[in-house]
Amino acid sequence: MSTFHSAGLAELYRKTGLPVVAHNRYWAVDNIYSSLNGGPYTFVTEEANKRALPDDPRFWDDLFGNNTDWGLAVYEQDWQDRQFVQMTATHTDFGLGRRWLTAMGAAAGRANLTIQYCMTLPRQLLQVSPYNE
Numbered sequence: 001m002s003t004f005h006s007a008g009l010a011e012l013y014r015k016t017g018l019p020v021v022a023h024n025r026y027w028a029v030d031n032i033y034s035s036l037n038g039g040p041y042t043f044v045t046e047e048a049n050k051r052a053l054p055d056d057p058r059f060w061d062d063l064f065g066n067n068t069d070w071g072l073a074v075y076e077q078d079w080q081d082r083q084f085v086q087m088t089a090t091h092t093d094f095g096l097g098r099r100w101l102t103a104m105g106a107a108a109g110r111a112n113l114t115i116q117y118c119m120t121l122p123r124q125l126l127q128v129s130p131y132n133e
Helices: 003-007 009-016 057-065 080-085 096-110 122-131
Strands: 020-024 043-046 051-054 072-077 114-117
Touching: 051 080, 051 096, 057 096, 080 096, 096 114
Parallel strands: 020 072, 072 114
Antiparallel strands: 043 051
8 A cells, every 4th residue: 555545645645746625514413522522622512413513612723733744724614594593592692693703714714725605695694705705
């Protein structure tokens, strides 16, 4: 087996120099990052609708900061409307959506990454507009 195959994305990026676009729909309730599953970060988790939402700015700094070595240039946050429409927490904790989007945008700025938003509601666009200058 070649070292190229076993080294993963970092080696692929080193050999090709091609930037990576990472796509994410929504966070699963059993994701390895959540403190509820043994990870180090706070997530709001709703078993009933099988959704989780990061509520910890350290998560975004670590995710974006630790992945530029393998060429991460764009992070696509898809299914944003589903995060708001299908989660009870975004209807009852009026600061949750703002914290989520603000932490994501600020961390992307610090890591010099681009965020691509998809299936975005107008209220989400208004929230993230300061990060898209």
